[in-house]
Amino acid sequence: MSWAFITARREGIDWLRQHGKESVGLDSKVLELLEQEWLSETPNYGEEWLDALRGCIENLSEESSQLLRSRYFGNNSCGEVAKQVGIRLNTVYKCLSRLHQDLKVCIEIRLNELKGG
Amino acid sequence: MEQTELHHELLLRYLDGNLSPVEEAEVNDLLGRDPEARAFLRQVAEQAVTIADMQRTEDNHNLALEMEVLPDQKSNPGQNLSLRDRSDNVWERWPWIIATAALITMIVNIFFLAQQSQVTIGQLTGSSGWLRWTGDDGQVFDEIEVGSRLGAGTLETLTANSWATLKFVDGSIVTISGQSVLTISEKEQKGLYLREGSLSADVAPQPKGKPMLIDTPTAKIEVLSTQLSLDTKPSTTILRVSEGQVRMTRLVDGSITEVPAEHQVIASINDETALVAQPRPEPVNWWKSNLPNEAVWAKPFLPYPHKKKYLHKKKSPHKKDGSQKARPFLIVTGHISKYGSSLPVVLTPDAKFRLRGWIESDTNLEFGISLRDLKGGFVAKYTAEHRFASVEKERENLDIELTLADFKVHAGKTSHTLIGLRISDWWCRSSDQVKFNVSSLELIPAEK
Numbered sequence: 001m002s003w004a005f006i007t008a009r010r011e012g013i014d015w016l017r018q019h020g021k022e023s024v025g026l027d028s029k030v031l032e033l034l035e036q037e038w039l040s041e042t043p044n045y046g047e048e049w050l051d052a053l054r055g056c057i058e059n060l061s062e063e064s065s066q067l068l069r070s071r072y073f074g075n076n077s078c079g080e081v082a083k084q085v086g087i088r089l090n091t092v093y094k095c096l097s098r099l100h101q102d103l104k105v106c107i108e109i110r111l112n113e114l115k116g117g
Numbered sequence: 118m119e120q121t122e123l124h125h126e127l128l129l130r131y132l133d134g135n136l137s138p139v140e141e142a143e144v145n146d147l148l149g150r151d152p153e154a155r156a157f158l159r160q161v162a163e164q165a166v167t168i169a170d171m172q173r174t175e176d177n178h179n180l181a182l183e184m185e186v187l188p189d190q191k192s193n194p195g196q197n198l199s200l201r202d203r204s205d206n207v208w209e210r211w212p213w214i215i216a217t218a219a220l221i222t223m224i225v226n227i228f229f230l231a232q233q234s235q236v237t238i239g240q241l242t243g244s245s246g247w248l249r250w251t252g253d254d255g256q257v258f259d260e261i262e263v264g265s266r267l268g269a270g271t272l273e274t275l276t277a278n279s280w281a282t283l284k285f286v287d288g289s290i291v292t293i294s295g296q297s298v299l300t301i302s303e304k305e306q307k308g309l310y311l312r313e314g315s316l317s318a319d320v321a322p323q324p325k326g327k328p329m330l331i332d333t334p335t336a337k338i339e340v341l342s343t344q345l346s347l348d349t350k351p352s353t354t355i356l357r358v359s360e361g362q363v364r365m366t367r368l369v370d371g372s373i374t375e376v377p378a379e380h381q382v383i384a385s386i387n388d389e390t391a392l393v394a395q396p397r398p399e400p401v402n403w404w405k406s407n408l409p410n411e412a413v414w415a416k417p418f419l420p421y422p423h424k425k426k427y428l429h430k431k432k433s434p435h436k437k438d439g440s441q442k443a444r445p446f447l448i449v450t451g452h453i454s455k456y457g458s459s460l461p462v463v464l465t466p467d468a469k470f471r472l473r474g475w476i477e478s479d480t481n482l483e484f485g486i487s488l489r490d491l492k493g494g495f496v497a498k499y500t501a502e503h504r505f506a507s508v509e510k511e512r513e514n515l516d517i518e519l520t521l522a523d524f525k526v527h528a529g530k531t532s533h534t535l536i537g538l539r540i541s542d543w544w545c546r547s548s549d550q551v552k553f554n555v556s557s558l559e560l561i562p563a564e565k
Contacts, residue, residue, distance in 0.1 A: 030148045034155055053167050072165040073172040075304065078133045090126075093133075097125040100161050 048114055049107065056106035064099055071096065124154050132161065237266045238303045239285040243292075245498065245527070246279025248272065253302075271300040274314065277544030278485050278498055278527055288321040289329065292495040294487055295542050306330060315487075315541060317346040317494045320361075328364075336384035337366040343378075346493025348541075357381040357397060359492035367392045400461040400491065400539060402468065406558040461491070461539045464521060467563035470501075472545070474515040474555040479506050481548040484519060485527060488538040496538055499524040502548075515553065 026034075057065070063085075070081045071092075078092045085092070124147055130136055131144045147154045241263055250258045252270040261267075267283065272293065274281050280294040285307065293299050297314020301307075306327035309316075312334065322342040323329050331338040333347065336354040343361025347354060356365055356376060363376045367384040372392035376382050380394040472484060485500040501523040505515070521535050545555055 026148065027145045030145055033149065034159070037152070037155055037159075050167070053164065054171060057164075057168060057171060068164075068168050069172055073169040078129070078135065080305070093126040093129050094122075096129050096161075097122060100157070100164055101125070103164050104160050 048111060052107045052110035052114070053103065055110060056103050059106070060099070064095075067092070067095060068099060121153065124151070125157055128154060128158050129161070132158075237268060237286065238301055238307075239267055239283045239289075239291075241265045241267060241281060242284045242290075243282040244274075244280065247275040248279060248281050249275055267301070269302040271298060273298045277487075277542065277546075278500070280487075280495060280498065282495070285321075287323075290319045292317050294495050294498075308332070311347055311349045313349055313351065315346070315348050315495075317344075317489065319344050319494065333384075335368055335386055337368060339364040339366075344492055344494065346489065352387060353383060353385040355381065355383050357493045358394075359494075365392070365394075398460050400463040402463055402465040402560070402562040404462040404540075404560040406555075408556060408558065462560060463491070463537055463539050464488075464535050464560075465562050466536055468521060469561050470519045471557075471559045471561060472515065472517050472519070472555060473513060473557040474553060475513050476505055476515045476547070476553040477551050479504075480551040480553075481505075482515075482553065483546050483548065485544045485546075486524070487541045487543070488535065489541050491537070491539055493539075498527040499535065500527040501525070513556065515555075 057068070060068070067081060067085060070076050070084055071078065076084065078096070079089055082089045082092045087095075127136075127140065127144060127147065130140070136144065148158065241261060244261070244263055247259070248261055250261045250265075250267065250270060250272055252258075252268065272281060272283070274293050274295060274297045277295055279296075280292060282290060282292040283301070284290050285303075287307075289307070291299070291309070293311075294315045294317075297316065298312040299314070299316060300310040300312070302309075306323065307329040309329065310332045316331075318329075318331075318340070320329055320340050320343050323340065328339040328341045331340060331347065333349040333354040334351050335349070336356070338345075338347070338356060340363050341361065343363055344359040345361075345363055346357045346359075349355075356363065358376045358378055358380055360378050362378070364373060365376055365382055365384060366373045367388075369384075369386045369388075374382060374392045374394050376394040379397050381397050382392065382394045384392065470484065476482065482503050482505060483500050484503070485498055487498050488496045490496055501519045503517050503519070524535065540560070543558065545553075547553055
């Protein structure tokens with residue numbers, strides 16, 4: 001295992017020890033599952049994946065981009081985002097759900113194009 | 118609606134902290150049995166981190182363009198890594214973390230719970246004396262360097278001769294001086310909490326409906342765009358407005374007043390009269406202390422070495438020969454204003470200070486003053502040194518007069534003449550561990 005792997009993993013475990021599973025709100029079995037799957041997916045990630053995601057985000061509409069920035073960079077709750085944008089809370093959840101799915105598909109297309117090209 | 122979409126929305130509500138206990142159990146059940154749900158949660162975390170990282174990079178790039186990069190940072194970009202720098206590096210290598218750490222909880226929670234601490238709110242653009250920075254993660258740094266980028270946290274100027282200037286990303290400039298404690302935050306709008314001390318601010322236009330909020334123990338102040346200064350003690354806040362208009366709320370009774378340009382207002386917990394802004398008074402040029410009532414026995418000028426941490430590059434607290442810097446034994450400090458801290462006191466040509474008291478034995482005594490312009494903006498700190506030799510120990514042996522020519526700039530802008538500047542506070546300290554007291558301090562104009 002690489003130094004980065006060991007360091008990053010230790011950071012994560014330390015973080016978990018500090019904060020405890022209560023603040024995470026997930027069962028330890030679920031956490032283990034998530035950890036195992038993320039480990040197994042390691043080879044799929046890299047600079048190409050990151051570039052693809054960045055490219056997809058840059059191609060979003062201004063409204064979609066604003067919503068994502070407000071939620072994830074502005075660190076606003078979905079309720080606050082709903083007030084800012086002037087839509088209902090449930091609509092925010094629906095929009096975010098759709099945007100995350102669209103981004104996933106977009107990334108897959110870009111990565112396939114890269115492999116094909 | 119498809120079941121998958123319902124699941125996704127449930128997970129987004131989980132990340133939003135918007136679930137009932139029953140729904141939390143449902144999320145655990147869903148994630149335990151459904152690989153697709155776990156994959157979605159990972160996607161959201163990864164995408165969220167990337168979006169925030171891209172925006173942060175863009176903001177920091179803009180900040181860097183706006184602010185001059187320090188020469189040593191230009192030439193040695195890798196040598197002055199601050200805590201913030203290190204944090205940014207963590208984000209820059211986040212794909213490594215995602216790819217290798219395999220802990221969605223870390224990513225999700227670092228992002229969702231600790232994201233605010235990663236955001237650069239402003240930069241330290243000037244300082245002198247001892248400062249302390251406490252980040253919102255609780256880390257304490259007893260020394261921070263000019264150029265350090267700061268997120269949410271608390272900045273303290275620890276001693277009478279300390280000051281620090283912050284430039285916010287939007288261009289607003291805030292200076293604290295003397296023994297001051299300022300907490301900064303920014304979520305939807307800028308929030309400052311001046312727990313004690315002095316602050317001057319030149320506030321850039323704030324977004325509509327999101328004024329900068331400045332809280333003190335006794336008042337709440339809403340600022341859209343203005344120049345102002347504040348002096349805060351536990352029981353009193355004095356607000357002086359030079360430009361623009363500011364709204365102040367007195368916390369003790371909820372009274373609200375609008376403070377226009379060239380006006381001031383005092384919010385005190387002991388004041389039962391109406392909260393009314395008054396025109397700023399004409400300055401006076403004579404002042405005499407009311408000691409010992411207005412004196413403050415100040416903290417030592419050096420922080421405790423075992424608590425020392427550095428936000429920027431490390432500096433040795435020791436002299437080159439290995440010995441530790443001498444710690445002054447006594448410091449006394451006080452504010453300079455007349456009649457209930459309301460009349461500004463300014464320096465006039467040929468004015469002089471007369472300082473009387475008692476000193477234990479031979480030593481250098483440093484007398485310092487903090488200067489502001491008449492609008493309230495911090496200008497500089499000046500000091501004058503006086504050497505005592507062969508002092509008599511039995512009586513009041515300290516009686517000196519200091520002219521303005523005796524003062525040298527200690528920190529701040531050096532091009533200003535002292536004439537016409539307002540004195541906000543003073544301090545006195547011995548250079549050795551020598552006891553002294555100040556029984557009287559007076560500013561005497563030339564004609565008096």
